[in-house]
Amino acid sequence: MTYRIDEIDRTILYHLAADARNTSAPMMAEEVDVTPATIRNRIRQLEENGIIRGYHAHIDYEATSGKVTTQFTCTVPVSERSAIAADARATHGVVNVRELLAGQDNLLVTAVGEDTDDIDRVAHDLSELGATIKREDIVRTESFHPYDPFGPNPDSPPSAVRDFQSIVGGAEVVEFTVSENAGIAGTTLEAANRDGLIPDDVLVVSVERGDDLITPSGATRIEVGDVVSIFSPESFPEELVASFDAQTPSTE
Template sequence: MSKRLDAVDRRILYHLVRDARNTSAPEIAEEVNVSGGTIRNRIAQLEDAGVIRGYHATIDYQRTEGRLTNLYICTSPVPDRDRLSKQVAEIPGVVGVRQLMKGRSNLHVTAVGDDMQELNHVASNLSSIGLEIEEENLLQSEQVLPYHKFGPDESRDGITITDFMKLSGGAEVVELPVSASADVAGLTLSEANERGIIHPNVLVVAIERDDTILTPRGDTTVRADDLVTIFCRGGIDEETLEAFGQGSR
């Protein structure tokens, strides 16, 4: 099942792909104006959801005593593709396996060898398990880049998150879990606003409920155990925290 991402999730993914080793949670938190703890929690959620599948070093094998990296473009019978890709991963020298949703050339294999003899041995192993090698080439270089729509220039109707913050007078973005005893629990957002429970300077921008991200509307009811993301113009105060049942920060 796919996971819906909000602006914070997207920015996390952008920075982790760009440079996971040298990017800290506080650095991402400062950019999107949330706490470092929120970023760490979001990373854990993205890992649990299978969006972040691992963290890997990018290695230039040519700089390791002149080793060669080869790309094999193979065809697997579609019903056997999953099984064969697992077998390919066990072949010595293979460092990457990619499946494509197509009939031919549907399995791309990357392998490293000390010389062409070792790479030829990998090719023989691929053929022996039932793959047809359509093409092979030595890799010169490869880059992994972050998706630009997850980055700092991401926009919504022409207004960036940063622009919104400026227009809001430096608003603070906060995630608050709703406790069962919270004043807003069981109320619609309109009711909470009319009763003065949610301050006019507080804008509810997202509600996460049971792995679903809801777009808040006036008739949206806030429930206990919801995770609510709010923009607070001028910063969050104790009154707002208490409204969501959180007390002192």
């Protein structure tokens, strides 16, 4: 089953792509109004599902005694592309390999060498593997930026809704985060139903709290930072959002 990412996951991916070393779970938790334990749990899920595949240092090899970084644009037989890519990764000096869905120029290989003779040796090794080198380019600089759609949108007001999924037949599954001062915070599901915070025709499917995924019952007490998934047989009632969104505390 494909892992479905929500707003919490997108925020994590954005910040880790921007600066994984200096971004902490509490920093991300504050942005999406959940607990740091929930962030750590989501990171583990993203890793286990192969969405986060590793953490890598961005190294300026030229600054380490003037090494040369070169990108080779290669053509390989489509049927052998993955095998040649695997062999290329194992070649001494190769630091990055990209397979492209193209008939021509379908393999990009980045290598670091001590000098031009070392780069020539890498080129020879790639040719021996069956790669036809079309271009060799010296990499001057390289920079990265996180994927903007995963980042914060200053034009959108904060919302308790974290994910929304339509199901065949008109049913919907909505994921909420319990905001501070939300009406449902500190309330059991039984009391929330009695007080009209949760309508009779919807079902609380799960409550994610830090590392724990709670199977809810009437006695389950909802806490600030919980991620609550709710099933509605029809379009979910708009008033349900108010139960999870932050409410202005009374000054009386």
